[in-house]
Amino acid sequence: MRPPTTPRERSASEPAPGSTPGPAASGEAAPDGAPAPDVRDATGPGPHARDDRAESHPPSSSEASSPAHEPVTDLSDLPPAWPGRRGRAAWPAVPLLAALALWAYAVRHTDVSRLDDFGLVTALHPGFWAGLVVLTVGFWLTVRGPRRSGGWPAAYVLGLLLMERATQAVLYPTPLYAWAWKHDGVVEHLLTAGGLQTADRIGDMAVYDQWPGFFAAQAALVRLLGVESAAMYMAWWPLVSSLMLLLPLLLIYRTFTEDHRLIWTAVWLFYVANWVGQDYFSPQSVAFALHLGVLAVVLRRHGRSGGGPGRQGQAVWTAVVGVMVVAIVISHQLTPGMLVVSLLALCLLRRHRDWAPAVTTVVIFLAWCLTAALPFLSAALPDMIRSVGDVGGNVATGYGATPTGTGAVATSWAARLLSGSVLLLAVAGVWRQRVLRRRAMPLLLVAAAPLPMLAASSYGSEMIFRVLMFMLPGAAFFAASALLPGVRTLAAGAEAGAGPRGRGTGPSEPSAGRRPASSAVRRGVRAGGPLLVLLAATSAFVPSYSGKDRINYFPPQEVALVRQLFDRAVEGSTVVAANRNYPLAHASYGTIDHYWFTEDDRRHVDEIVRDPAATLARDMAGVERPGRAYLLLTQGQRANSEMNGQLTGVQLDRIEESVAGSGLFRLVAENSAGAVYELRREGGAAR
Structure with missing residues (x-):
């Protein structure tokens, strides 16, 4: 007995009554430079229209008893467990609220007065881990559900950020991380000195006066808020800076797909794999958000074929890019270099061969380096030249930066395995998703662009971590595609011309008349395997990010x-x-x-x-x-x-x-x- 065909299955495999199949549904490629349409969205104006249709026309009793044309392939094809429209719309709130309640209980019963070498990992109350599991499972069921609102995945991501980035601010009575305290000292110096100073007065710390953008903005904020120092709010900066990344990430991902499953899974993977620690009170935190903002504007508004903005519109967006680049250049040394290589990589593609953003960035970057930053660069240039090409030396840690002891080594390996797993998933996604490999080629180039920087400099033995961080937005997108079988069958249908059904052909797809006994097992693996991967990655974030809190607290x-x-x-x-x-x-x-x-x-x-x-x-x-x-x-x-x-x-x-x-x-x-x-x-x- 075949299960009933839901409205979502019908839209994924055949046109709705009275509609015309779109390019993806008929096996035709979209115009060069345009995002690949989602097969499931081909019968309506967009994902929200599809969801509304599913809400307003639930399967009738006759439909439920009629034979279906498609097999159930994953959890997203199962009917909702709760009857009634209101219940179906509200059920994602249950695991979300349960997870947040467990988190609130856990932070009230966690003692951080005596941390061991595993940092916060062993200090956390078990309720935290239970809440993290409930949150992840709820997110996965929501994002894969047959009737889902775009607001619920966003709510789950916000819940994830609260558990990831706000836990330390709630638990610890003082801000974490010595470098955050150092930057607080720089802000305080600007407030007391009343201006920028040179190396003959403040020595090596003059480098911060040559890239003062972030610190000057924070000094103004301290004055505006009327607080004693930036230490009054910098414990919450990881949460604030992580929220700043959300909008540019969504804009970048929506450039290449309208499949909200892929978008929100990629966002989730980005946040759980972003353990490097750019989010603390630092110039890097704001510069990275601006970096993603520039890429979002360039990918969406520059070099797109058909329907793109005219010359006047392009000039406006180039000016917007210029403002963001100026903010980056005056605040951070490394991010402008990463942005330059990313923009140059985009110029390799014909449809993105608009040199205005790249040239604008290079000109502003060089102008700053040859004026305000020249004293530091003049002194550092010999060492910078010697490090060019020395990949082994640039990624080496050296004395005083090698994890020692069981806790330090274990948390270090957790971080490596987390990053390595996401990168391997990204490779799998690139290999499996032919349609994404073609349509999202700009994002693939952006993800690979930072790799040459490993041969440019050691950046204080941190270059390998920074390269991972700048690769992560693109890597998370392709890693998410590897966890979503629906995207894989979409790729097969679009590339092989599978016809209106939008399904790939091949021996791995059982026919309607022959369903092997092992099909249920395969369906279970397809549904549960990605969830286990997501649970493992989400859990691994905690030791990767908080495993060294004995040092940082x-x-x-x-x-x-x-x-x-x-x-x-x-x-x-x-x-x-x-x-x-x-x-x-x-x-x-x-x-x-x-x-x-x-x-x-x-x-x-x-x-x-x-x-x-x-x-x-x-x-x-x-x-x-x-x-x-x-x-x-x-x-x-x-x-x-x-x-x-x-x-x-x-x-x-x-x-x-x-x-x-x-x-x-x-x-x-x-x-x-x-x-x-x-x-x-x-x-x-x-x-």
Whole structure:
């Protein structure tokens, strides 16, 4: 007995009564440069019209008892479990609200006071993991359901962002990540200095004054909000910056398909695979959103054949691109280079061979590099030239950046497996989806364009992570297509000219008269396999993104200790620490010097370990009056040193015990998060 044919199946396989088959339904290719139409949408004006038709004309009892023309191939072909139009429309709210309730319960019962080497992974209440599973399953059933509203997948994605990016802001009483605190220090410096400064006054930190766009905007925002500093809101920046990516992602994906299953699955995969951490309080977070915005405008408004805007319209969109490029160029060093290679890659295609966006970006980028950024580039150019072509050196981590210990290694591998799986899925999607491979070729080029940057620079041993991040929007799209069998059969029908049925031909598609016994198993695998992949990827995000929270979290006691130090230090003082992984590490950098001894030559680090007090006293003795020299040791430094292979806990204990027992130093501040020692003036001079 064959199951009944639903309205969705009829629209996927044959024209609705009174309609005319579109190009995809008849096996004809769409015009060059236009997005490939969805076979299921060929009988109506768009996806929303199709959904409305399914809502207003449910199968009658006679239809339900008549033989069907198509077999059930996945969960999307099953009839709804709830009777009635209202129930069918509202059922996605149940798993969504249940997931959010579990999340709320979990964050109220999670203790982050003692994190181990697995970070937040082992600290989270089990309710969080249950909520994540419920959310993912609800999203998949909703996006694959036969009667679905475009609003529910969006609601699930917002729920995902809340669980992914807001959990840390809710759990931790202080902002995470030393680099975020560093950027807060840059904003504070701009507010107090009243203008940009050069390297002869603030040393290496002058690089931020040569790309001040983000920091100047944040300084204005701090003044506008009337808050004390950016630290008052930067804990929520990961959620804000992730939301900024949503609109350009949707615009890019809708350029190549109207299949909302593919669009929202790609968005979901993008967010769960985006563990690199560009979303923290940083110029990169805004620059990346603008980068996607430029690509969205170029893909949708430049170089499209037929029906595109006229010259005046193109000029307007070129001006819009120019404004976004200026904001990128004055804020971040790497993103303009990534944007240039992406735009040049698009110019390889005939239908996108509009050189205006690429030329505009290159001109603005060069103008900034040859003026405001010239001091930094002049000093860094020799090292940049030496790194060109050295792919092995550019992707190497080196001393002090190698995961050490079970937790650090496990979370590092989780991140690698997550990225590798998405990239492999993307390759599978490119291979299987011939229609997408042709129609979405611009997105495929954009995804591959960042790869040559691996041979350009190491970017502080982070180039491989940045390349992955810039590849991810395109990779997530093709990876999502590999999880959706409906897209695969669409590709077969469009390419092979399968006729109005829109189905691929071949031995793998059983006929209506012969249904092998294993067909139910295959249908189950086709329906459940992608869901398991999505669950695994969504779960892997947590250790990839939050597995190093022991390093990144600074408790209130540590923040208070460092504030006490900087309140005590006068102009001209020097703060010495094992590494820069502590809050406010760059506070008052215009008037106070910093020295992190694990970043020094390895031989000198070994000398400090052998004779800590004497060696450190000698290093700190050159501070001139009225400045003082301080040694700061905190739990954040310890976590970073132990988990990144700098110094072991035993070695750090030896250093602190030597300093505490030496007459060369005196203890000036201490709490549960660390201690501050001051070099005695007479002792330092004697050494």
